[in-house]
Amino acid sequence: MLLAVDVGNTNVVFALFEGREIRARWRIATDPRRTADEYAVWLLQLLAIEGRGPGDVDRMIISTVVPRARHNLAVLGQKYFGLTPLFAGEGAADWDFPIEVEAPRSLGADRAVNAVAAHAKYFGDLIVIDFGTATTFDVVDFKGAYKGGIIAPGINLSLDALVNNTAKLPRIAIEAPRGNSLIGRNTEDQMLIGVYWGYVAMMEGLIARLRAEIGRPAKVVATGGLALLFDKHTEIFDAVDADLTLEGLAILAAKADAA
Incomplete structure (x- = not known):
């Protein structure tokens, strides 16, 4: 299953996907100081309520507009799920569409991800x-x-x-x-x-x-x-x-x- 993480300025949303279907989603207030261990205490309990555990997650992808949250979420994936997360807009998850603005890398990851989904669906x-x-x-x-x-x-x-x-x-x-x-x-x-x-x-x-x-x-x-x-x-x-x-x-x- 895929664990998708959308980090906004106000909230962080975690969603568990099976294929393209969302099986569960959880929301927590954004706090760049929150450690990987703090995320894990919260998230692993919620997974357990859904009858899931870390072993059910085999992929993880993160979109963030809060750079300071990046490291702790990467550690969360590595330490508790045994995964190296993908980051939206980077590496194998890089954008594959033209970004026709003056500084393409300045486009927020959330906005680019929205563009991907909107074009695919509508x-x-x-x-x-x-x-x-x-x-x-x-x-x-x-x-x-x-x-x-x-x-x-x-x-x-x-x-x-x-x-x-x-x-x-x-x-x-x-x-x-x-x-x-x-x-x-x-x-x-x-x-x-x-x-x-x-x-x-x-x-x-x-x-x-x-x-x-x-x-x-x-x-x-x-x-x-x-x-x-x-x-x-x-x-x-x-x-x-x-x-x-x-x-x-x-x-x-x-x-x-x-x-």
């Missing part, structure tokens, strides 16, 4: 939106080439900036505003309307401009934890795919096996 020209710590918009053409994209503050970052830089505004949770009115009747509703509907307007505006620049019909694929929250109140998504990054890792691992 075809045609694509705009991939990933709702993470930052919200990214990535353009992949019908040939699978990565053309570039946009980086915007994630909605939680935007809300944190609003709360942390004002004296009287309260901390609120992100959720869809009640009703359809844009006229808030209290402070909390006004904040939620501003952040939520402002974010929807930003996405709709950027997608319209990207489609116009691409000049061909482009599907919009959304992934990340908040995609479903926005899908309820906008028509811009053609698909919401929560496991896009993990599936991209499985595709890369399979290509490495075949090489």
Whole structure:
């Protein structure tokens, strides 16, 4: 079985694949100081709950945007699973598609992995939106080439900036505003309307401009934890795919096996 690890700025997601099917997934807060032993104490117990053990894992692949987490995860693979992990974008798991930006190696591994999965699953020209710590918009053409994209503050970052830089505004949770009115009747509703509907307007505006620049019909694929929250109140998504990054890792691992 394949153990795929997606390291983001906020969370690390571990997924256990059997073939191309995810059999289990687990999430832990990102902490670059977390040692291989600490990961193992947590992960091996979760594997046991699923009736699995280290011997069931015969491959491991990691995508990380947190360089300091890399070493400890590599040690986790070597010490507890007897494996040398693949790293997305390197060696046998290197990208096999054109990255048409000024500094290709500066492209985040998560965004490149999303491009791999989106092209394999949805075809045609694509705009991939990933709702993470930052919200990214990535353009992949019908040939699978990565053309570039946009980086915007994630909605939680935007809300944190609003709360942390004002004296009287309260901390609120992100959720869809009640009703359809844009006229808030209290402070909390006004904040939620501003952040939520402002974010929807930003996405709709950027997608319209990207489609116009691409000049061909482009599907919009959304992934990340908040995609479903926005899908309820906008028509811009053609698909919401929560496991896009993990599936991209499985595709890369399979290509490495075949090489």
